[in-house]
Each structure stands twice: as structure tokens, then as C-alpha cells.
Amino acid sequence: MSSTPAVPKYNEDLQADIETSVNDSPKVKVHRVEWAKVLAGSPVEINPSLGSGFKVMDVNEWAGRWKTSAEFPQCLACGGSNTKEHAFTQTWCRGKRVWESESLCLDCHRFSWRGYRDPDFKTPEQYEKERWGALVAGLQG
Numbered sequence: 001m002s003s004t005p006a007v008p009k010y011n012e013d014l015q016a017d018i019e020t021s022v023n024d025s026p027k028v029k030v031h032r033v034e035w036a037k038v039l040a041g042s043p044v045e046i047n048p049s050l051g052s053g054f055k056v057m058d059v060n061e062w063a064g065r066w067k068t069s070a071e072f073p074q075c076l077a078c079g080g081s082n083t084k085e086h087a088f089t090q091t092w093c094r095g096k097r098v099w100e101s102e103s104l105c106l107d108c109h110r111f112s113w114r115g116y117r118d119p120d121f122k123t124p125e126q127y128e129k130e131r132w133g134a135l136v137a138g139l140q141g
């Protein structure tokens with residue numbers, strides 16, 4: 001009998017506080033540019049899975065391709081849950097994680113950003129650097 005170890009979820013067993021902010025435009029630059037166009041009534045690029053070219057879209061159509069975050073559906077501005085998560089990244093390294101999530105609220109049109117970092121998270125590059133540092137120190141010992 002063998003069982004696969006459970007894959008930890010990014011939002012569980014947190015070791016630090018989640019940072020949050022509410023913004024009028026998204027943090028991701030490409031989305032920020034598109035958002036400004038949607039508000040101005042200018043055409044934006046059609047999702048390649050649906051077609052090609054550009055089209056004038058309202059907020060609901062523009063955000064229609066995104067899903068509501070199962071973990072963080074709540075809008076930080078109005079408390080509603082009519083949100084679409086348009087950006088999510090997570091990085092795991094040796095069981096430690098950093099992640100960011102941003103959702104657009106379809107009710108108040110504000111962006112809720114959440115960011116998290118395990119207190120002892122290090123990137124693979126940092127581990128590598130420390131390993132070499134220790135080696136060098138050992139040689140000089």
C-alpha cells in the first residue's frame with residue numbers, strides 16, 4: 001500500500017499574514033492597459049481561444065474569461081463575491097511558498113490584491129548562493 005502525500009494548498013497552513021490592497025486598476029501591466037481601454041470604450045484584444053482581432057467589450061464580457069477564485073472570492077472593497085480572478089501566481093521551493101492573487105469585482109469595479117510569502121521562503125538562487133558561500137567558507141576554513 002502506498003499513498004501519495006497530499007499536495008499542500010497555497011492558501012492553507014499559512015505562517016504569516018496575507019498582505020492586501022484595493023486598487024482602481026490591476027497590478028499586472030498588460031491587464032492595466034486593457035482595463036483602461038475597456039473603461040474608455042476602446043477595442044481590446046479578443047481572447048485567442050474565442051477568435052482573433054479586437055472588439056469593444058463591457059466589463060462583464062472582458063472579465064468573462066476569468067473564474068472566481070475558490071479560495072478568495074470576496075471583494076476587499078465592497079465585500080461582495082461577484083469577482084473574477086484575473087491574475088494568480090505561486091512559487092514553491094522546498095515546501096515554502098510565495099503567491100499573489102488579484103480579482104476584479106464586477107459590482108464595484110475595483111481590484112482586490114492579495115499577496116503572501118512564507119517567512120523563511122528562499123528562491124532556488126538564494127539556496128544555491130548559500131550553498132556556494134558555505135563551500136567557500138569551508139575551503140577557507
Ligand SMILES: [Zn+2]
Nearest residue numbers: 075078105108
Ligand atoms: Zn466590490
